[in-house]
Amino acid sequence: MKQEIPYKIYLEENEMPRQWYNVRADMKKKPAPILNPATLKPITVEELSAIFCEELAKQELDDTTPYFEIPEEIRSFYRMYRPSPLTRAYCLEEKLQTPAHIYYKFEGNNTSGSHKLNSAIAQAYYAKNQGLKGVTTETGAGQWGTALSMACAYLDLDCQVYMVKCSYEQKPFRREVMRTYGAHVTPSPSINTEVGRKINAEFPGTSGSLGCAISEAVEAAVSQKGYRYVLGSVLSQVLLHQSIIGLETKAALDKYGIKADMIIGCAGGGSNLGGLISPFAGQMLRGEANYDIIAVEPASCPSLTRGVYAYDFCDTGKVCPLAKMYTLGSGFIPSANHAGGLRYHGMSSVVSELYDQGLLTARSVEQTKVFEAAQLFAKVEGILPAPESSHAIKAAIDEALKCKETGEEKNIVFGLTGTGYFDMVAYQKFNDGVMQDYIPTDEDLKTAISKLPKVD
Numbered sequence: 001m002k003q004e005i006p007y008k009i010y011l012e013e014n015e016m017p018r019q020w021y022n023v024r025a026d027m028k029k030k031p032a033p034i035l036n037p038a039t040l041k042p043i044t045v046e047e048l049s050a051i052f053c054e055e056l057a058k059q060e061l062d063d064t065t066p067y068f069e070i071p072e073e074i075r076s077f078y079r080m081y082r083p084s085p086l087t088r089a090y091c092l093e094e095k096l097q098t099p100a101h102i103y104y105k106f107e108g109n110n111t112s113g114s115h116k117l118n119s120a121i122a123q124a125y126y127a128k129n130q131g132l133k134g135v136t137t138e139t140g141a142g143q144w145g146t147a148l149s150m151a152c153a154y155l156d157l158d159c160q161v162y163m164v165k166c167s168y169e170q171k172p173f174r175r176e177v178m179r180t181y182g183a184h185v186t187p188s189p190s191i192n193t194e195v196g197r198k199i200n201a202e203f204p205g206t207s208g209s210l211g212c213a214i215s216e217a218v219e220a221a222v223s224q225k226g227y228r229y230v231l232g233s234v235l236s237q238v239l240l241h242q243s244i245i246g247l248e249t250k251a252a253l254d255k256y257g258i259k260a261d262m263i264i265g266c267a268g269g270g271s272n273l274g275g276l277i278s279p280f281a282g283q284m285l286r287g288e289a290n291y292d293i294i295a296v297e298p299a300s301c302p303s304l305t306r307g308v309y310a311y312d313f314c315d316t317g318k319v320c321p322l323a324k325m326y327t328l329g330s331g332f333i334p335s336a337n338h339a340g341g342l343r344y345h346g347m348s349s350v351v352s353e354l355y356d357q358g359l360l361t362a363r364s365v366e367q368t369k370v371f372e373a374a375q376l377f378a379k380v381e382g383i384l385p386a387p388e389s390s391h392a393i394k395a396a397i398d399e400a401l402k403c404k405e406t407g408e409e410k411n412i413v414f415g416l417t418g419t420g421y422f423d424m425v426a427y428q429k430f431n432d433g434v435m436q437d438y439i440p441t442d443e444d445l446k447t448a449i450s451k452l453p454k455v456d
């Protein structure tokens with residue numbers, strides 16, 4: 001007998017996954033190794049451990065262990081806001097008059113407002129476990145910094161955040177959430193670090209950049225005893241932690257015997273998408289099932305759809321390891337798109353390799369279309385979505401409308417990564433009708449791509 005599917009599919013606490021899943025273990029062809037930026041040789045756990053916590057360095061380089069136990073302390077933190085609901089978008093389906101069934105996994109149900117907390121707590125936990133005093137990081141728009149400050153507060157760990165100066169000044173609200181959780185937030189470039197002082201001397205009055213903030217955060221980590229650097233996306237360890245999203249999604253679908261046809265996620269550095277699709281991609285890699293997996297990126301920063309697959313620096317400051325990934329070049333500065341979390345020049349090496357093997361497809365969307373989708377979604381489903389998440393909404397709506405044409409009853413699942421309450425300036429631009437779409441020309445892309453490091 002067919003069971004009625006509830007509006008929200010909740011998992012019980014004891015159904016929450018006990019392990020993270022490492023999709024690399026099921027890949028026959030593994031992602032290319034990350035390289036030491038100084039020697040251009042595959043980096044070792046010892047070398048990585050100078051910057052990252054030891055346990056995280058091990059996770060980063062492990063492409064054979066399929067499951068990692070989630071420590072009990074992390075599970076108890078997860079219980080504050082997980083399992084997150086998988087919602088059947090009945091109202092959206094009704095509005096679109098589509099025969100498709102649409103489901104979304106909502107990750108905005110915590111104060112930091114996004115999925116980033118899933119990895120922040122894991123990284124903070126391993127730092128604490130190693131006996132460290134604190135961690136350093138950078139933040140652009142502020143989502144990652146907010147998540148990390150919450151995690152560090154919970155574990156009583158010092159949290160130093162280098163926030164790009166223009167965001168620090170123009171976006172005071174996330175900054176104040178971080179400070180409320182006890183983080184030390186420094187506008188970057190600062191006078192705390194050598195690299196910051198150098199940049200300030202060279203470019204007086206500069207409003208900073210993410211690349212510069214990364215360089216400061218790394219220097220702060222290696223120059224203070226008992227500190228390490230942490231990063232909120234791109235790295236394979238972050239995808240591992242974010243697999244909790246996909247594992248819960250799969251458990252919720254399985255609970256009602258639902259087989260997804262299509263899985264959609266927005267892609268910045270690739271962590272939420274990689275986490276959402278991991279268990280499903282694993283089934284595909286083992287030959288057990290098939291899915292249409294779609295990565296959605298902004299037309300202004302199209303690393304999968306218009307980038308090249310090559311080794312590149314993960315940061316503009318060229319201090320982090322090199323990764324082979326789809327990239328627009330670490331020198332590529334995307335236009336002022338309002339989905340700050342998707343303005344990254346590269347893509348996780350795991351997602352890149354899966355894409356290269358044809359396990360997923362990618363498309364890019366323009367931001368005015370994204371905000372139209374966001375507004376429609378907010379009206380019918382009641383959640384004001386983050387601009388980043390709205391890229392996935394846009395693709396899900398497009399696919400549901402295709403089903404209306406063909407009459408197909410597809411099950412479409414997408415990741416709703418967060419809420420947009422701190423993005424109201426972007427919504428204001430949209431509401432005032434002054435939001436613009438910027439698509440880089442081939443010429444724009446060529447410049448940064450031509451400066452990729454020569455590795456092979």
Ligand SMILES: *Cc1c(COP(=O)(O)O)cnc(C)c1O
Pocket residue numbers: 113114115116143144232233234266267268269270271272273341342386388389417418419
């Ligand atoms: C950071 C962020 C993203 C993009 O990051 P990924 O690593 O690609 O997942 C997407 N949505 C929200 C709400 C974010 O904060």
